[in-house]
Amino acid sequence: MHYLDPEQSVYSFSKNHQPQLTINSGEKVVFRTFDCFTNQVTSEADLVTTLDFSKVNPATGPVFIEEAMPGNVLKVEIHDIKVRDWGVICTLPDIGVLKHRAETQTKIVAIEHSQTVHFSEDILLPAVPMIGVIGCAPAGDEIPCGYSGDHGGNMDNHIITRGSTVYLPVHVPGALFALGDIHASMGDGEICGTGVETAAEVKTTISVLKGVTLPRPFVETEKNWYTVASGDNLQEAIRKASEDMQDLLVKNWDLSATDAFLLMSVAGDVQICQCCAAIDVIARFRMPKLESLPRLI
Ligand code: CA
Ligand code: ZN
Numbered sequence: 633m634h635y636l637d638p639e640q641s642v643y644s645f646s647k648n649h650q651p652q653l654t655i656n657s658g659e660k661v662v663f664r665t666f667d668c669f670t671n672q673v674t675s676e677a678d679l680v681t682t683l684d685f686s687k688v689n690p691a692t693g694p695v696f697i698e699e700a701m702p703g704n705v706l707k708v709e710i711h712d713i714k715v716r717d718w719g720v721i722c723t724l725p726d727i728g729v730l731k732h733r734a735e736t737q738t739k740i741v742a743i744e745h746s747q748t749v750h751f752s753e754d755i756l757l758p759a760v761p762m763i764g765v766i767g768c769a770p771a772g773d774e775i776p777c778g779y780s781g782d783h784g785g786n787m788d789n790h791i792i793t794r795g796s797t798v799y800l801p802v803h804v805p806g807a808l809f810a811l812g813d814i815h816a817s818m819g820d821g822e823i824c825g826t827g828v829e830t831a832a833e834v835k836t837t838i839s840v841l842k843g844v845t846l847p848r849p850f851v852e853t854e855k856n857w858y859t860v861a862s863g864d865n866l867q868e869a870i871r872k873a874s875e876d877m878q879d880l881l882v883k884n885w886d887l888s889a890t891d892a893f894l895l896m897s898v899a900g901d902v903q904i905c906q907c908c909a910a911i912d913v914i915a916r917f918r919m920p921k922l923e924s925l926p927r928l929i
Pocket of ligand 1: 813
């Protein structure tokens with residue numbers, strides 16, 4: 633078992649970052665993470681407007697995986713996510729679906745045993761810890777951790793949780809994988825711009841798959857397959873995620889492109905990961921693991 637500490641983190645995905653850890657395919661790594669503000673918020677008096685924004689969205693890593701080469705797929709199994717006993721929820725002046733109807737505010741909430749979020753004395757909700765930022769270095773210029781793309785990044789996809797497996801395209805030798813921005817709870821869309829932001833410990837197994845390629849991130853849960861795509865607008869993100877799923881169904885379920893389209897329409901779902909920021913929108917396409925049909929990866 634390898635351990636990485638929060639201080640071993642980066643603020644972008646880049647082929648030029650020095651690895652914090654080198655492993656072989658199939659090894660287990662525990663990522664200890666800061667919260668998305670690098671723990672700068674410690675009380676409700678700390679508004680986001682007072683923070684150093686060069687220190688937002690850290691990702692712990694990167695990890696260099698010996699066998700990983702461009703064109704491979706990195707398989708990351710999420711075994712467990714333990715979160716801190718408190719989290720931060722806040723509004724940001726320029727971000728969020730209801731920003732025109734909100735004050736800039738910071739709310740600190742208690743999180744009990746990684747299981748229950750105390751939104752207020754009366755409002756308790758289940759904690760379902762998830763990973764906001766997860767990805768590999770892109771082939772080209774560095775991409776700040778606040779952005780998403782074909783490399784992964786800030787996808788804010790709440791199905792990336794305990795028990796999920798994330799598959800990412802490898803673009804550079806070693807993959808240079810990192811993750812961070814854990815939320816104790818977050819709804820689809822992340823409409824105010826934050827989940828319950830918290831520090832965490834994420835237990836993973838990281839493996840390299842040869843002989844398979846993916847254009848963009850892909851996620852497996854117990855019952856579903858998900859393609860994930862970001863775009864400049866919602867239509868673009870939905871189109872890319874749907875095309876990726878169609879391609880996988882044509883290849884693995886022996887369907888024509890049109891039949892795959894029909895099946896996706898009657899059995900699958902378009903879902904929104906994140907739509908709070910002006911910079912990008914992330915969507916996913918959910919396809920259930922239909923009985924007797926082969927795996928998609
Ligand atoms: Ca995020
Ligand atoms: Zn976050």
